[in-house]
Amino acid sequence: MELALSLGDASKPFSFLDKPAKMPNKDPHPGFCIALGGAFATGKASEDKRVNRGPDETGASSSDPPLQLDLLPFTPVPRTNPPSRLRIPWLSDALGIERVLSDPGARALDVNRSADDGDDGAAVSSPNSAASSFQMDFYARNNGNAARNKRENEGDAERTSSRASDDDDNGSTRKKLRLSKEQSAFLEESFKEHATLNPKQKLALAKQLNLRPRQVEVWFQNRRARTKLKQTEVDCEYLKRCCDTLTEENKRLQKELQELRALKASQPFYMQLPATTLTMCPSCERVATNSSSGTAGAANQTTTNGSLIPPPLSLSNSRAPPFTNAQTHTQQAKPHD
DNA sequence: CTGGTCAAAGGGAGTC
DNA sequence: GACTCCCTTTGACCAG
Numbered sequence: 001m002e003l004a005l006s007l008g009d010a011s012k013p014f015s016f017l018d019k020p021a022k023m024p025n026k027d028p029h030p031g032f033c034i035a036l037g038g039a040f041a042t043g044k045a046s047e048d049k050r051v052n053r054g055p056d057e058t059g060a061s062s063s064d065p066p067l068q069l070d071l072l073p074f075t076p077v078p079r080t081n082p083p084s085r086l087r088i089p090w091l092s093d094a095l096g097i098e099r100v101l102s103d104p105g106a107r108a109l110d111v112n113r114s115a116d117d118g119d120d121g122a123a124v125s126s127p128n129s130a131a132s133s134f135q136m137d138f139y140a141r142n143n144g145n146a147a148r149n150k151r152e153n154e155g156d157a158e159r160t161s162s163r164a165s166d167d168d169d170n171g172s173t174r175k176k177l178r179l180s181k182e183q184s185a186f187l188e189e190s191f192k193e194h195a196t197l198n199p200k201q202k203l204a205l206a207k208q209l210n211l212r213p214r215q216v217e218v219w220f221q222n223r224r225a226r227t228k229l230k231q232t233e234v235d236c237e238y239l240k241r242c243c244d245t246l247t248e249e250n251k252r253l254q255k256e257l258q259e260l261r262a263l264k265a266s267q268p269f270y271m272q273l274p275a276t277t278l279t280m281c282p283s284c285e286r287v288a289t290n291s292s293s294g295t296a297g298a299a300n301q302t303t304t305n306g307s308l309i310p311p312p313l314s315l316s317n318s319r320a321p322p323f324t325n326a327q328t329h330t331q332q333a334k335p336h337d
Numbered sequence: 338c339t340g341g342t343c344a345a346a347g348g349g350a351g352t353c
Numbered sequence: 354g355a356c357t358c359c360c361t362t363t364g365a366c367c368a369g
Contacts, residue, residue, distance in 0.1 A: 178366075179342060196358085218345055221358070
């Protein structure tokens with residue numbers, strides 16, 4: 001597992017990543033950057049890149065439950081209206097495909113056109129239009145959750161009328177409006193393509209789902225917040241593991257240090273060998289040896305995996321001090337010439 | 338009753 | 354100034 005942890009310079013992406021970790025512009029934790037490899041790495045990032053930006057999408061994709069794409073057709077409920085085929089406008093534009101969410105072969109609904117052709121939304125408001133049938137489907141079929149069906153079916157009319165009159169509400173009571181399963185699923189599908197919406201997309205979605213644009217906007221805001229929260233949880237979990245690993249490494253190094261000190265105490269004559277040079281930098285506290293004897297080897301092999309311990313500064317047999325800066329690197333033990 | 342979830346409101350900050 | 358985003362909080366709803 002390859003990993004890198006950077007505290008203080010989030011602007012420098014890690015080289016092994018397919019793409020740098022995207023952090024929001026107003027990230028509340030500036031200077032913190034974490035990159036994961038192996039199990040945590042989103043290896044699909046390169047092949048699963050979205051058309052548009054999607055902050056935290058990589059993390060979300062790993063933690064989010066798989067989205068049910070078999071939203072339609074709604075077989076349990078008999079259709080009274082012709083099935084409609086929905087297009088996610090920006091998807092169709094960008095990819096040249098239709099995101100079919102309903103029966104294939106049904107009439108396609110071009111949300112872009114409906115949004116562009118007029119502000120009255122005639123294309124979707126007509127009772128005979130495909131969009132209308134889709135909207136009716138949304139309200140005819142509520143959540144598949146059996147426990148909720150009764151309540152929700154009872155509340156369908158209220159919900160619909162509530163939405164229709166929300167704009168005119170005096171706002172005295174904030175009625176809880178829970179989006180239907182289909183509405184949430186469609187919004188989710190849209191979110192997978194675009195974590196953010198431009199006004200046209202927002203209007204198109206609102207018309208398509210018979211929601212107010214503000215509702216669509218709020219849903220996306222809340223959805224981004226949920227994604228970010230999940231990513232934060234993943235990051236925290238990873239940091240916790242990093243902390244545990246470093247703690248273990250620290251313990252091991254402390255133990256090795258004690259062993260070295262014990263060895264040094266038990267075999268003091270090594271320090272008197274003429275060829276042995278043991279130096280320590282007081283600033284960085286690194287011990288470097290300049291010796292051909294075995295003591296140097298003991299100092300150099302302070303790690304079992306060598307991952308975190310810096311290599312000796314000099315391995316040459318020269319009598320010259322291994323540290324070039326004589327001001328900061330003071331020789332603690334001088335060779336006996 | 339309580340805690341979790343989620344839609345929504347409100348406010349601050351950034352951008353154009 | 355309008356718009357959008359993010360963050361926090363609120364309130365309704367639901368399950369245990």
